[in-house]
Amino acid sequence: MKYLKQFTVILFFAFIGEALHFLLPLQIPASIYGLIVLFLFLYNKIILPEDIKETALFLIEIMPLFFIPSAAGLMRIWNLIAAICVPLTMIVVITTFAVIAVTGKAVQVVINFAKEKKDLQQTDACLFNTNVKFYGR
Numbered sequence: 001m002k003y004l005k006q007f008t009v010i011l012f013f014a015f016i017g018e019a020l021h022f023l024l025p026l027q028i029p030a031s032i033y034g035l036i037v038l039f040l041f042l043y044n045k046i047i048l049p050e051d052i053k054e055t056a057l058f059l060i061e062i063m064p065l066f067f068i069p070s071a072a073g074l075m076r077i078w079n080l081i082a083a084i085c086v087p088l089t090m091i092v093v094i095t096t097f098a099v100i101a102v103t104g105k106a107v108q109v110v111i112n113f114a115k116e117k118k119d120l121q122q123t124d125a126c127l128f129n130t131n132v133k134f135y136g137r
Contacts, residue, residue: 006055009047013038 017034041047074081081088108116 003058006052009052010038010059019075073108133134 013034014031015034016037017032018038020033021028021030027030038047042049
């Protein structure tokens, strides 16, 4: 029963995403709307991660099964794709490395920002002789 409840919660957010996709005139997939709404609920602690953890982990474990229909569809249109296979492969490789580079740079910026903020808080704490507690320490 616990898994059914968790799956219903996840489906509820998928439904909200479909509704937002229908109502809003933006070219954003319904699944993205659903993920954003779920994120907002988790961020604001309206739903706790423990409320959907087991079902979410199960869905992540079986995620490769969701790619089978896509792969089968590609096999059906292979005669159309074969002509552009080399440029398509080059695009995939180049964009993969671009995503890795941009993600790495973004993580470095966030880490440096967090370090600067931490240093400022420690400096303020020393100036005003107060104790500052950081989460996780």
